Amino acid sequence: MANSNESDVLIIGGGICGVATAFHLAQLGERVTLLERGEIAGEASGVNAGGLGGLGWGNNPDLQAYLTAGSFEIFKTLQLDMGYDIEFHAPGGLQAIHTAEQADYVKNRVLRLQSEGYHAEFLTAREARAIEPEASGALAGFMFLSKRARANPSKATVAFGEAAAALGANIKTGHDVQAMTQQPDASWQVRSSQGEFRAKTLVLAVGAWSRPVGDMLGIEIPVAPIKGQMWATEPVPPSIFHLSGSMESPFDWSNQDSDENYPPEITHRGDTRVTRHLYGGQTRNGEIVFGGDRQMVGYDYTPDATGIEVNRGQATEVFPLLSRLPIARTWAGIMPFSMDGKPIIGKVSQFENLFVLTGLASSGFGRGPMSGKLLADYIHTGHPAAVLAEADPARCVNFK
Ligand SMILES: Cc1cc2nc3c(=O)[nH]c(=O)nc-3n(C[C@H](O)[C@H](O)[C@H](O)COP(=O)(O)OP(=O)(O)OC[C@H]3O[C@@H](n4cnc5c(N)ncnc54)[C@H](O)[C@@H]3O)c2cc1C
Incomplete structure (x- = not known):
């Protein structure tokens, strides 16, 4: 042998x-x-x-x-x-739209994506609440992506x-x-x-x-090491059914000049926040998990408490029930961003x-x-x- x-x-x-x-x-x-x-x-x-x-x-x-x-x-x-039970589940994704300006941006983007054969839809907040009942009715709408999924x-x-x-x-x-x-x-x-x-x-x-x-x-x-961080609630009964996020960051990034010192699509330049980014959902064990910040701070695994609060605030704008659920744990990991x-x-x-x-x-x-x-x-x-x-x-x- x-x-x-x-x-x-x-x-x-x-x-x-x-x-x-x-x-x-x-x-x-x-x-x-x-x-x-x-x-x-x-x-x-x-x-x-x-x-x-x-x-x-x-x-x-x-x-x-x-x-x-x-x-x-x-x-x-x-x-x-x-x-292999990897907790694969494909419910689709909902991206919250917070302002009328973002709504215009998303409507144009959806039309372009559809013309290219991609799966994307604009939903009013009312339409979104029919498939995601805890989503806020006060938002300017949602982008629905039926081909989104999650796994453990x-x-x-x-x-x-x-x-x-x-x-x-x-x-x-x-x-x-x-x-x-x-x-x-x-x-x-x-x-x-x-x-x-x-x-x-x-x-x-x-x-x-x-x-x-x-x-x-x-x-x-x-490749730059970029810290990503997340937080989770204790397990709760099924409340959030889609992968959920926000269109605020894609909108802000689409209006941002590039800077050769930083990779694109991060949330901070130095200590300055340039946008809020949000993604997450509920896992099979019932935890509601959200995160979003992307910071160039070397190989630093310490979650930043201020960033976690900003992220939780944005998540609560999308899912008001989160205001009643305390954070049970936080963590961070390092992502490989090419320049x-x-x-x-x-x-x-x-x-x-x-x-x-x-x-x-x-x-x-x-x-x-x-x-x-x-x-x-x-x-x-x-x-x-x-x-x-x-x-x-x-x-x-x-x-x-
Ligand atoms: C908080 C957070 C949330 C994220 N959310 C999502 C998400 O929802 N969806 C998504 O698609 N992506 C997400 N990502 C990004 C995703 O996790 C990464 O892009 C992906 O895991 C990178 O995979 P990788 O194999 O390149 O790197 P890694 O998973 O980092 O693996 C690289 C491995 O190389 C090993 N290694 C390094 N040096 C050596 C050496 N000298 N000898 C031996 N081994 C070595 C390391 O120990 C490590 O295990 C998220 C990341 C973070 C941190």
Whole structure:
């Protein structure tokens, strides 16, 4: 039997991106090893809100449609066909509209999306309350996205790891990768805190740690660590049925100038809040969970109490019942935001047999499974799907 420390493909990172890539490579018959320094789903992939899906495939699917609608199908397969209970449920999503200006913006956007074959609707507050009775009737309306869903982030990420292992992948936790060296035959030698590994192909799927891991190879992978934070109530009877959020931030971001020091679509520049962002819903165990802030504060896991209160205030505007429910717990995680806002998926041109999958920002849970599939297909066939062109690392990964 071959040495278990040798494989065709070695993946670093046991978040949703790493395990989804491992699963799809194993399905294709590749011998895979995955090294994770903590636990599977120990970082962002295990602590997120579990929101997934989007607008559907549309008439002419672009990368965003592939990643969201494709991942939606893969999550569904895991739940319905493969026997993993990942709490997948697709009730659709409601995005609150707070002002008349936002309502005009949303109506235009919905018309454009519909003309492109996507699933989006404008609802009055009254119409929304017919499907979400606790939603506020005082709002200017809602955007309804029927192709939104949720799953339990930790269960889903662990399930991909288990599904990969069931197909023969070697999933190893507690392995902190400390060095990667390309051999004369262009294969890779990787040293972790617990051993040495060899593989023809190396995949970096290290999320918000892309910069420090890139440093080990002398390349810059321009991904900023962005803190996301959430809060939850105690379990309560079923009260909120859709994935719920607000259109305030997309509206504000659509009017904002870019700033090269910050990735797009974050809530703060330095200490200054530039918008309020909101997403969440009720989980199967009854907790109502909301979050939204996205701050560039390094690898800081401390929830910011002021930001939590701002977020709770916005959530209460949408669901007045929240004013009666105290916060039971808060937490934070670190998200991988690329500096140009686009995913980074593909071959790193500076080295032979080196691939990267990162930069999925605040929607990496919902986009990770299809990203992993597209990358696995690329590695297996040697050819990228055409839709990956806009995620090509060549646009932004450079030698330092
Ligand atoms: C509070 C919060 C809410 C969110 N809500 C949503 C949501 O509702 N929907 C959605 O789609 N997305 C959401 N996200 C974003 C989503 O969680 C991330 O985009 C996604 O999990 C990123 O996956 P990843 O695999 O790239 O990174 P990670 O999950 O961070 O995994 C990277 C892994 O690499 C490992 N690693 C790093 N360096 C090394 C090394 N040297 N050796 C070995 N292992 C290493 C880390 O330990 C980590 O486990 C949210 C994020 C947060 C924080």
